[in-house]
Amino acid sequence: MIHSITIVILVLILAQDHSGTYPAADVAGGARVYAALCIGCHGPTGTGVGGIDLRLGPLPRAATDPALTALLAKGIPGTGMPAFQLKPDDVRTLVAFIRSGFEGNTTTAVAGDASKGKAIFEGAGRCLTCHRVSATGRDVGPDLTDIGRTRTPAAIQRSLVDPTGSMVPINRPVRAVKRDGTIITGRRLNEDTYTVQIVTGEGQLVSLVKAELRQWSVDTTSPMPSYKDTLGPDELIDLVAYVASLKGTRQ
């Protein structure tokens, strides 16, 4: 018990040292610990135990890093989750690996301040100019209402820093010119060989038959600006924390 408290304190200190990010070396080290101890049950994608997604959460028994650390030391009695006697370094890196959404090749953040991030999202970041969160915003970019359910914090951070490089193909902006010259721009919701279903920036649902179009193009450049230079490191971490916290309402 004393041992685990020591670890908790250590993790908190380290977290502060790195101002909320997990060093890439820790994430990579945690990947090795995970492969050795966890992968047998939780699987390579963290979804091997029914109902639990280690990358995306939610993890109600391990909502914070200290709680996750304590859980690793104690296990969950009555379930298949055993208690692990780990070295402090292994605990720290394993937590980093899980919290960063298994992203071994990037520095990432979840320890930012989501409330500060919300202020950036709705203010200086001007995110609602294009994105929707529940009833607020527009439909130019993907709806972010529950983006935290499907994307890891690392992926969200990548999108903010390199929007084009990390744009998922379905979100590529499209442009159609109908035979009468009408131009329709928007984002695809679905597509097949003969038709495409689009939502326009104004939120209109439009279904097009490709054979009836004069022009059809899919742009691989994202219209979203990179926040790499416009936000400071702490602001970026706060924004990631907020976006990652968007889990929507249970449908």
Place this chain on the structure above:
Amino acid sequence: MTVLLAALLTLAAQAAPEHLVRAADQPRNWLTYSGTYSGQRYSTLAQIDRTNVKNLELKWLLQNQVAGPWESSPLVVDGIMYLTQRPNDVIALDARTGRIFWIYKYTGSPEFKACCGANNRGLAILGGTLFMGTLDAHLVALDAKSGRVLWNVAVAEFSHGYSITLAPLAVKDKVIIGVGGGEYGIRGFIAAYDAATGKEAWRFNTIPSPGEPGSETWSGDAWKSGGGSLWVTGTYDPALNLTYWGIGNPGPDFNAAQRPGDNLYTDSVVALDADTGKLKWHFQFTPNDRYDWDSTQVPVLVDANWKGTPAKLLMLANRNGFFYVLDRTSGAFLFGKPFVKVNWASGLDAKGRPIQTPQPPGATTWPGQQGGTSWYSPSYSPRTGLFYIPTWEDVSGVFTSQPAQYQPGQNYWGGNYRATRPAPDAPVAPNIRRGPINNWTDAASHGAVVALDPQTGERKWTFRMYDLTDAGILTTASDLLFTGGREGYFQALDARTGELLWKSSLGSAQILSAPITYEIEGKQYVTIICGNVMAVYGLRE
């Protein structure tokens, strides 16, 4: 006269051995899995043609009551259709109206092990008897009139991972089947059963035991769990009396180091004497396979000129991405060339053996695990001379191998496969489409129908689809090509040019089977199974 006519009709209503041999001469029927013994899935029916195909209309639907992928190919004998639905039901119905005569429900063990679901791909018919392999590895003979069981024999031990999903092949007085289970470390075999009694007539082990020819391509005990499954129906050349079967991957799937050697007869086509099961020749496509590239494609038999001389050929577009032409008398390699992007081999040597260039750990391999094509029926048209392949274009991924421990009835993969993502966190195309929304897009993967000139391996044309395709292909003497795809469109193309002539949207469900065609009272019909529905089309009257 009437009596004579009735007698002739009674005879015709049976699929006697000579009828099966001359199936191409009676195109009103569809007597075997691929229509004829040649495996061409080509019909001489020509009523529906390029000018009137736009007038096709829906004649009837059959609603399957059993959810899940439906991969069956029906038979039609004198207006009666015989069709399987999962897990192992047989339906006899009026092929003109879709109304049902009888349904037989096989009650086997629910404890069967099948890697990829409760699939069954169809039936064989011989005389008045239907034959079906079952998921718990039995072979069942049914009276085609009543659906009553005539005999039922256990072919293999299902608890060890054996199953039968392919449509049997009836030849003379025998029924030939093969066993599935390539992901469970089985030892595969092809076997023939006496059609009248169900007594085993011969058996060919696809993995030789020590001392048998081919055993030198195995080391230690690896042969015991060597795989070599069968899950797509073979073909038959009556003149040579040889039956040809494409054989599945070795076990464990991804760990080639665990089974040093070429691992015969996995990933091969074998030519067996139809009376004795004796091996006449073999040709291996992917020695010591580490990619799960079953060679269970239909070996298509073609009589055509080769370099100016009439020849008996065997054509096969392999999951490994190469198209092959073999001499089907001797098994000699005549020609091979990639039909999709490949980087696992730099080419084929003079004997058709691949010059393998395995990618370093973590590097990307083309094609991916599902290959450039797979079990989806190809077609060959003697009129156009083209070989038509449902392809997965430019598909790739990373293969990883790990040691695997064989345990009877347990998965025996020996590693895993990860498909290439078009962007970080972007979805990849699923192995089986799970819904009507495509959020992986054609940037992840797409399919096509490719028309190949078998003399050169060059593409004559490509019909690109937005999503992948697992649908087989039918061609007809009116130069039409029918096929489906994962998006639920049933499509008719010009077999000469690839031009789209007609399509019907069947509701965003995937098509996992091949079309067939038949004729009743002078009217031609075309069928397709999409999702849980079989749809049958004919010309508007």
